[in-house]
Amino acid sequence: MxxxxxxxxxxxxxxxxxxxxxxxxxxxxxxxxxxxxxxxxxxxxxxxxxxxxxxxxxxxxxxxxxxxxxxxxxxxxxxxxxxxxxxxxxxxxxxxxxxSAPEQVFDLRDMAIMQLFFADFMNAGQLTELAREQVRFHTDRISRFEEIAENTTGFAGQNRMLPLDLGLRISQACVEFWSEVLEKRGDT
Amino acid sequence: MxxxxxxxxxxxxxxxxxxxxxxxxxxxxxxxxxxxxxxxxxxxxxxxxxxxxxxxxxxxxxxxxxxxxxxxxxxxxxxxxxxxxxxxxxxxxxxxxxxSAPEQVFDLRDMAIMQLFFADFMNAGQLTELAREQVRFHTDRISRFEEIAENTTGFAGQNRMLPLDLGLRISQACVEFWSEVLEKRGDT
DNA sequence: AATGATATGGTATGATTCGGACTATGTCAA
DNA sequence: TTGACATAGTCCGAATCATACCATATCATT
Structure with missing residues (x-):
């Protein structure tokens, strides 16, 4: 080996x-x-x-x-x-x-998605509240990423900034997702 | 008493x-x-x-x-x-x-990103190999999601399909991300 | 009928991780 | 001199994990 x-x-x-x-x-x-x-x-x-x-x-x-x-x-x-x-x-x-190729680990743990999975048992208000809250959460997260990116003066290689970039994209995907959930249900 | x-x-x-x-x-x-x-x-x-x-x-x-x-x-x-x-x-x-609003849990655990974080200590070959492997991994994941979506005949509410949709978007974001990493380093 | 591969169904347990409370020490400013 | 805050570190029970193991059913092949 x-x-x-x-x-x-x-x-x-x-x-x-x-x-x-x-x-x-x-x-x-x-x-x-x-x-x-x-x-x-x-x-x-x-x-x-x-x-x-x-x-x-x-x-x-x-x-x-x-x-x-x-x-x-x-x-x-x-x-x-x-x-x-x-x-x-x-x-x-x-x-x-x-x-060495690392063991593949890509785990996501999202409580909100779990609730969404059982959304059949929610009423409309609960679902929109959940979605709204998630949009807020991930928007915040994006701000935090952007802040970190700014405050980290480009020292020693841009490699350390790359992960942040992925985090950003994922959070953006989440915002889009939850926004669409909101749109589909009648917005309040 | x-x-x-x-x-x-x-x-x-x-x-x-x-x-x-x-x-x-x-x-x-x-x-x-x-x-x-x-x-x-x-x-x-x-x-x-x-x-x-x-x-x-x-x-x-x-x-x-x-x-x-x-x-x-x-x-x-x-x-x-x-x-x-x-x-x-x-x-x-x-x-x-x-x-009830659930406690906010959104945890990501990605081994590849950890390696990328220390990419300063890799040589070019290692980095491109990592990125290539990740593209493969997330592409597979997308296929699996699509397969599940197809095989799950739309029984009882589309709500159960929504999480899959988010998974799909996140994986797509990952594929894009790692592809760009590949492009930036000279591709082989 | 015997073999064995595969899916089904379940248990047990030691090792790891988690989470967060708890204890301090320096530092600066009011 | 008080108090707030960042710094620095320890501890430990509870929760989770991984995974090996055990057992029964099913079906196809020889």
Whole structure:
């Protein structure tokens, strides 16, 4: 099958999850970072395409450090922050992942659509209210994306802006969809 | 005085999750159903908007039956299938949910986008391969949606087709997006 | 009749993830 | 000196997940 690097001895069969790659990748992009740094970075970007609770950003780097993919140094004074840096092994792990076709994951989880699915049991008012609310929601989302796009001065490659672009398109599709639902039912 | 509130054998504060509503809603749509029936129905529809493992479709109906929202009757012979039906309480619970604004949940989880986010560390070949694969993936998805739409003869209200329509639009947006990624990098 | 492939129908469980409450420390301004 | 706010991190029970496993029916082939 694949061709693992033989050089590393006794090391660990650490299991790398999507969150692992988020951590490795972000540290590679940003340089040495604290968990809090990562948390903020995630909030402006990856969150929209792979949500997870921030607490994992405190647990996961420690795991990766134990496995030798990161190093950590802790401040000795007041805050005692931990700063994580990428090791060569970490860089390799990231590259391996980027070079391999990832498992296909494209999951959508939309509560409003679930309700719509059972719309036969709603009355007209409920349905239009739902649709209206969804238009609002996705319109907001679009604004947020646009805001982020503006505030992110085009540093270091436009690649980081691409995901935002997809998010935008998807939200636009949603706005169109729900607007048409509204139109079809008599608007109020 | 001699009647302390402490014993609450009466009704239970059962917590209803999205999966609960899937079960209640599907049984309302289809009539009395077995877990297996639900499983198949989910596979053709809700799965695309709220994925969850099929084992929950065996656990959840039992919970709901315990709480009095469903009734069950088990075959006495061979297969001993359990058939679940909606009670009035179940119907009420479903209606309550449909009448209330649901918590806003719109989560997207896309592994390919995560890789794209770190595309700075890919070489051109890897990126085009990723994009090509995504075009393939979403094109397939579109076909599947269209197939389902065809095979579902327009029974009982077009409402059940609406979610499929949104799925279609989103996948189309994805195809467009990844195609443009391909175009921007020199195509091979 | 025996084999085996496939669909049906269901259970069990350890591992992961989730979510969010909780505890602090610095910082700046009123 | 108070209080608001951002920063920084920990913890843990609850919920969800994945998936392996078990079992019965059906039908086609040998």
């Amino acid at each position: 694949s061709k693992p690097k033989t050089t590393l001895p006794a090391s660990d069969p650490i299991r790398l999850s999507p969150v692992s790659y988020v951590v490795l990748g972000l540290i590679r992009l940003r340089g040495p970072s604290t968990s809090y740094d990562l948390k903020r970075a995630v909030g402006r970007s990856i969150q929209y395409f792979w949500p997870f609770p921030h607490s994992q950003l405190y647990v996961e780097p420690n795991r990766l450090a134990d496995a030798g993919l990161l190093t950590q140094e802790q401040e000795s004074d007041g805050r005692r922050r931990k700063l994580f840096s990428l090791t060569d092994a970490g860089r390799d792990a990231l590259n391996d992942w980027l070079g | 001699s009647k302390p509130k402490t014993t609450l054998p009466a009704s239970d504060p059962i917590r209803l999750s999205p999966v609960s509503y899937v079960v209640l809603g599907l049984i309302r749509l289809r009539g009395p159903s077995t877990s297996y029936d639900l499983k198949r129905a989910v596979g053709r529809s809700i799965q695309y908007f709220w994925p969850f493992p099929h084992s929950q479709l065996y656990v959840e109906p039992n919970r709901l039956a315990d709480a009095g929202l469903l009734t069950q009757e088990q075959e006495s012979d061979g297969r001993r299938r359990k058939l679940f039906s909606l009670t009035d309480a179940g119907r009420d619970a479903l209606n309550d949910w449909l009448g």
